Amino acid sequence: MRFAYVNGRFLPHREASIHVEDRGFQFADAVYEVWSVRKGRLMDSDGHFQRLERSLGELRIPAPRSRAALEHIISELLRRNRVTNGLVYLQVSRGQARRDHAFPKQRITPTIVLTCKRLDHAAAETRAERGITVITTPDQRWARCDIKTVNLLPNVLAKQAAHEAGAVEAWQVDTDGHVTEGSSTNAWIVTKAGKLVTRQADHGILHGITRARIFKCAQELGLEIEERGFTPQEAYDAREAFLTSATSFVTPVIAIDNHIIANGEPGSLALTLRGAYLREA
Numbered sequence: 517m518r519f520a521y522v523n524g525r526f527l528p529h530r531e532a533s534i535h536v537e538d539r540g541f542q543f544a545d546a547v548y549e550v551w552s553v554r555k556g557r558l559m560d561s562d563g564h565f566q567r568l569e570r571s572l573g574e575l576r577i578p579a580p581r582s583r584a585a586l587e588h589i590i591s592e593l594l595r596r597n598r599v600t601n602g603l604v605y606l607q608v609s610r611g612q613a614r615r616d617h618a619f620p621k622q623r624i625t626p627t628i629v630l631t632c633k634r635l636d637h638a639a640a641e642t643r644a645e646r647g648i649t650v651i652t653t654p655d656q657r658w659a660r661c662d663i664k665t666v667n668l669l670p671n672v673l674a675k676q677a678a679h680e681a682g683a684v685e686a687w688q689v690d691t692d693g694h695v696t697e698g699s700s701t702n703a704w705i706v707t708k709a710g711k712l713v714t715r716q717a718d719h720g721i722l723h724g725i726t727r728a729r730i731f732k733c734a735q736e737l738g739l740e741i742e743e744r745g746f747t748p749q750e751a752y753d754a755r756e757a758f759l760t761s762a763t764s765f766v767t768p769v770i771a772i773d774n775h776i777i778a779n780g781e782p783g784s785l786a787l788t789l790r791g792a793y794l795r796e797a
């Protein structure tokens with residue numbers, strides 16, 4: 517049986533629920549975090565906890581549990597669900613209150629939900645060896661993409677557009693014509709000169725924890741990174757392209773908008789970084 521954790525209790529997954537007037541449900545007034553679990557361990561655990569704390573702080577949602585308490589809940593959840601390879605999902609909403617846009621005047625308790633699931637890392641490995649395809653699509657999101665909120669409708673529509681086009685991911689393009697990031701991944705290219713390029717981490721993108729780890733891996737490998745936007749055209753002409761996220765690690769991109777990247781094979785730097793990431797995170 518699958519279990520979820522809701523507000524202090526482990527419940528059978530199919531019975532786990534929250535109130536209809538939960539502000540996460542009503543307004544997307546909630547943040548979330550996702551950890552990859554590999555061989556029973558949380559990958560990049562600290563980075564994801566730090567980002568969770570920052571997201572909560574930016575929205576003035578009180579932390580519902582200490583980090584130590586959350587670590588304990590997560591390990592119990594993984595144990596009960598017998599997950600050793602997969603992911604953990606955590607969501608914290610401002611809580612439940614009579615529907616009104618402004619924060620409730622009275623103190624309310626944040627809602628906390630945790631679920632986990634198994635993932636087939638072997639299938640992800642095969643996908644990385646083959647490479648994936650992406651499309652580009654307009655970035656239709658709000659101005660605080662650095663906060664990891666559950667306000668994901670533009671991301672949902674972008675991913676759906678990708679799937680309908682037979683692609684795996686959609687790279688979002690801002691009004692200046694630069695790629696910001698994917699719908700659930702950060703976007704990277706390698707220039708002909710061998711430099712890694714990824715969008716600067718301001719309010720326009722999620723500060724990926726995998727992205728940050730790749731900065732460290734790249735430094736150790738003596739690779740240079742330019743933090744700046746790049747256009748779809750620059751990406752079509754790149755030597756390599758790839759994307760990063762907690763659940764896909766580093767995944768080579770072999771075509772963008774039907775333009776084959778280089779010779780259409782996964783790039784060697786992307787694969788090197790994937791290996792380095794899996795050793796370090």
Ligand code: PMP
Binds near residue numbers: 671699701760761
């Ligand atoms: N950008 C967006 C919009 C995302 O949803 C994600 C996945 N959380 C990422 C980037 C990658 O972030 P991370 O490496 O922390 O998973």
